[in-house]
Amino acid sequence: DPLVDPVAGSDELAFEGALRPTSLAEFVGQPKVRGQLEVLLRAATIQERTPDHILLAGPPGLGKTTLAMIIGAETGRPIRFSSGPAIQHAGDLAAVLSALVPGEVLFVDEIHRMARSAEEMLYLAMEDFKIDIMVGKGAGAASIPLELAPFTLVGATTRSGMLPAPLRDRFGFTAHLEHYAAADLERVLSRSARLMDVALEPAALGELARRSRGTPRIANRLLRRVRDWLLVHEGSSDLDGVRAALELYDVDEAGLDRIDRAVLEAIAHRFGGGPVGLSTLAATVGEEADTIEAVVEPFLVREGLIGRTPRGRIATPAGLRHAGVVTQDATLD
Numbered sequence: 001d002p003l004v005d006p007v008a009g010s011d012e013l014a015f016e017g018a019l020r021p022t023s024l025a026e027f028v029g030q031p032k033v034r035g036q037l038e039v040l041l042r043a044a045t046i047q048e049r050t051p052d053h054i055l056l057a058g059p060p061g062l063g064k065t066t067l068a069m070i071i072g073a074e075t076g077r078p079i080r081f082s083s084g085p086a087i088q089h090a091g092d093l094a095a096v097l098s099a100l101v102p103g104e105v106l107f108v109d110e111i112h113r114m115a116r117s118a119e120e121m122l123y124l125a126m127e128d129f130k131i132d133i134m135v136g137k138g139a140g141a142a143s144i145p146l147e148l149a150p151f152t153l154v155g156a157t158t159r160s161g162m163l164p165a166p167l168r169d170r171f172g173f174t175a176h177l178e179h180y181a182a183a184d185l186e187r188v189l190s191r192s193a194r195l196m197d198v199a200l201e202p203a204a205l206g207e208l209a210r211r212s213r214g215t216p217r218i219a220n221r222l223l224r225r226v227r228d229w230l231l232v233h234e235g236s237s238d239l240d241g242v243r244a245a246l247e248l249y250d251v252d253e254a255g256l257d258r259i260d261r262a263v264l265e266a267i268a269h270r271f272g273g274g275p276v277g278l279s280t281l282a283a284t285v286g287e288e289a290d291t292i293e294a295v296v297e298p299f300l301v302r303e304g305l306i307g308r309t310p311r312g313r314i315a316t317p318a319g320l321r322h323a324g325v326v327t328q329d330a331t332l333d
């Protein structure tokens, strides 16, 4: 179900682009990261140099691409987009780097997926703004040094642990983005609602924020569905609109979708609260084990609904309650 997928669909780019904040001041939440970036960018501007290379680490949908664009905008520099999967050979990277104009911001999304052969080239480029290009083969091979325009690399990664240490160390600053508190998501939503020309009452925004899994991308996506619902059901209250639209699209009051609930309910009911192994669980709910491990479980674990143990997945007391199992706590009170 794409509605609560933190990764953007290809049809969403225009919609998302229209909602992107364009300055640090407009960027909601993440006060620590905002404060850190502000100092870093101001200092570079005062000294009239390119800002240090910046690594943006954190789960999808929390604003890494947005921040990269803000870094360009705040320093008045152009930005060029690339991504780890697009850099499969050192030559791919050489082509990108040699085309940079002085001071440009180079954004490399999913930088942990870049080819190993390109990484070595990137080390030298980040340190000295130069690369060595290999020409020819065998005995006639030669390396030709090439000076690059000074640039700022902004790397984004959902897996900072997968970056090799030498690459991680070459970033002057790493920003760690965290999931958003409901109050911050409410601010994201109220800003988006204004841009989309829908006025939602605070209670409706609060309800939407609580169901958005701490993720601005999901909040904006749910808002779009609610806007449609309210358009079609003229005269109903905003809060009813949120509740009815999200029920229609199978997003429950804690932000769980159909698959999340299927996983939680399987652990709670079919396996008596667990532990149960991943592959058994996957077969039971009819989903790929990879999807469950990468998309479903991190959220359920973060919400304290399930736990991972060496013997398998278990439902926590909160998870059992969410799945409608009456736990001992509940019988006591």
Ligand code: ADP
Residues within 6 Å of the ligand: 015, 016, 017, 019, 020, 021, 026, 027, 028, 029, 030, 059, 060, 061, 062, 063, 064, 065, 066, 067, 156, 188, 216, 217, 220
């Ligand atoms: P990422 O690159 O981390 O996957 P994006 O930067 O593409 O995430 O953000 C996804 C969507 O969420 C965009 O539409 C963006 O406008 C919105 N968004 C993300 N962070 C914020 C924020 N702090 N304030 C307002 N909107 C945000």
